[in-house]
Amino acid sequence: MDNIRSVLFLGTNNIRRWAYNPKYYTIAILAVLWMHFIVGSLSSFTNSVGVNATPWVFPFLFSQRYTPMLLMIGIIVIFSDAPFINLSTPYELIRSGKRNWVKAQISYVVFTSFIWVVFLFIVSILCLLPNLDFSWEWGKVYRTLAQTNAAAEFSVNLAVSYDIILGFTPIQATIYSFVLVFLEMTFLGMLIFTFSAVFSRSIALFTSFILAFMPAGLALSGMPAFYYFTPTAWSDLLLFVPGNSLDYPPLNYCILFLTISIIVLIIISIILAPKKETKVLLPV
Amino acid sequence: MCIVKVENATKIYGDHTVLNNLSINFDAGCIHGIVGRNGSGKTVLFKAICGFIKLNSGKIWINQEQLGKKFDVPEQVGIIIEAPGFLPNYSAYGNLKLLASIKNKISPAQIKEAIAIVGLDPESKKHVGKFSLGMRQRLGIAQAIMEDPQLLIFDEPFNGLDIAGVEDMRKLFLDLKKQGKTIIMASHSSEDVNLLCDTVHKMDKGQWIE
Numbered sequence: 001m002d003n004i005r006s007v008l009f010l011g012t013n014n015i016r017r018w019a020y021n022p023k024y025y026t027i028a029i030l031a032v033l034w035m036h037f038i039v040g041s042l043s044s045f046t047n048s049v050g051v052n053a054t055p056w057v058f059p060f061l062f063s064q065r066y067t068p069m070l071l072m073i074g075i076i077v078i079f080s081d082a083p084f085i086n087l088s089t090p091y092e093l094i095r096s097g098k099r100n101w102v103k104a105q106i107s108y109v110v111f112t113s114f115i116w117v118v119f120l121f122i123v124s125i126l127c128l129l130p131n132l133d134f135s136w137e138w139g140k141v142y143r144t145l146a147q148t149n150a151a152a153e154f155s156v157n158l159a160v161s162y163d164i165i166l167g168f169t170p171i172q173a174t175i176y177s178f179v180l181v182f183l184e185m186t187f188l189g190m191l192i193f194t195f196s197a198v199f200s201r202s203i204a205l206f207t208s209f210i211l212a213f214m215p216a217g218l219a220l221s222g223m224p225a226f227y228y229f230t231p232t233a234w235s236d237l238l239l240f241v242p243g244n245s246l247d248y249p250p251l252n253y254c255i256l257f258l259t260i261s262i263i264v265l266i267i268i269s270i271i272l273a274p275k276k277e278t279k280v281l282l283p284v
Numbered sequence: 285m286c287i288v289k290v291e292n293a294t295k296i297y298g299d300h301t302v303l304n305n306l307s308i309n310f311d312a313g314c315i316h317g318i319v320g321r322n323g324s325g326k327t328v329l330f331k332a333i334c335g336f337i338k339l340n341s342g343k344i345w346i347n348q349e350q351l352g353k354k355f356d357v358p359e360q361v362g363i364i365i366e367a368p369g370f371l372p373n374y375s376a377y378g379n380l381k382l383l384a385s386i387k388n389k390i391s392p393a394q395i396k397e398a399i400a401i402v403g404l405d406p407e408s409k410k411h412v413g414k415f416s417l418g419m420r421q422r423l424g425i426a427q428a429i430m431e432d433p434q435l436l437i438f439d440e441p442f443n444g445l446d447i448a449g450v451e452d453m454r455k456l457f458l459d460l461k462k463q464g465k466t467i468i469m470a471s472h473s474s475e476d477v478n479l480l481c482d483t484v485h486k487m488d489k490g491q492w493i494e
Contacts, residue, residue, distance in 0.1 A: 098357060
């Protein structure tokens with residue numbers, strides 16, 4: 001019990017350091033600006049038609065061409081300090097032991113991924129203000145944008161897919177998106193942490209950037225089978241639309257793959273990272 | 285009784301041998317001094333004793349337990365190795381509270397006592413970011429002693445301290461010795477070492493020298 005408390009406490013210690021590193025503010029501000037560019041552009045349409053949007057914009061964000069890639073680059077920059085060894089680390093390690101310290105960093109990766117997804121979800125809703133109405137339905141705004149050329153006429157930057165509206169209820173789509181994005185971010189975070197701890201920070205960042213850029217390449221390749229090996233592309237709900245004739249990976253496969261990969265990376269970290277030297281690295 | 289035993293410790297970085305087949309026993313209840321130039325291997329030896337680095341060969345025992353077998357870092361050790369990375373927007377107490385919360389073995393009163401022992405004000409709300417180098421060093425010593433460890437490893441503990449500060453810390457180290465603590469310290473200053481230490485070891489190029 002003491003170990004769990006100590007691990008969770010150490011994990012949150014890293015979050016306390018966010019206040020002293022401008023990169024966290026910068027990433028958050030850039031994410032807000034990008035979301036405002038995409039979601040905020042709905043206001044021209046909602047103002048014109050006099051109908052407010054419902055809060056369920058989050059699932060559509062990950063069907064945009066560049067948004068998933070940019071948000072993933074954000075999380076890569078957030079985790080670019082991995083394996084999170086700074087000048088405080090020796091003083092934490094001597095009190096916690098190496099294995100507990102590694103577990104704490106893993107918990108930090110999971111916390112941070114969760115916070116990042118919650119942050120994006122909240123910002124997506126805030127960007128709709130003041131043209132926001134609550135409803136359990138998709139609402140007229142998204143349906144109209146999906147079925148007409150209103151988006152082009154009103155310079156709306158959000159591409160709304162009618163397949164998502166037909167295939168999922170708003171709650172379903174939001175939960176699936178939330179879970180998939182959280183798992184993707186955690187997967188990327190664990191990959192960066194494990195590779196940084198076991199190999200080097202440069203290998204970790206190079207690999208994660210390749211993974212973040214892969215979905216853009218896949219879209220151009222037009223080969224659905226490649227999606228089976230690109231976990232960073234799985235936040236797009238269009239892949240899982242019921243009755244999709246293309247050979248995209250099923251939702252269960254993606255969730256299972258990401259979960260198992262995260263568990264494997266956690267096990268590798270817990271076994272190998274404590275055996276590595278505690279070398280203080282410069283903050284990024 | 286020997287509290288730390290280092291046997292044939294060798295550490296090589298690239299083609300540079302930092303510790304060269306080094307052996308030593310540190311007896312409990314004494315102050316042991318290690319002197320040597322920058323790069324002589326003092327800090328690497330301390331890091332090896334703390335389990336932060338892996339030796340290429342050799343073994344280290346702390347309290348008769350081999351490092352890396354039952355435990356990966358020694359328990360009951362207080363350290364100052366490199367400048368402690370305190371959070372600049374927290375007070376002295378706030379910073380030590382964060383570190384103490386990892387083990388959760390001492391009370392707020394004990395944390396405050398450690399801060400007072402090194403000559404800082406435990407009730408002060410002043411942020412560590414506004415501390416002088418000497419005050420940070422005092423706080424570093426407070427974090428090392430606050431959990432009442434039996435073994436203290438201090439790498440250049442008097443760095444940044446003014447004359448009064450050095451004098452205070454010398455007294456503190458002698459008090460700690462009286463309480464039965466073992467201190468292993470590295471220093472550039474032969475005066476500190478000669479005044480405080482029961483044993484003095486000179487190091488150069490990862491080896492003991494006469």
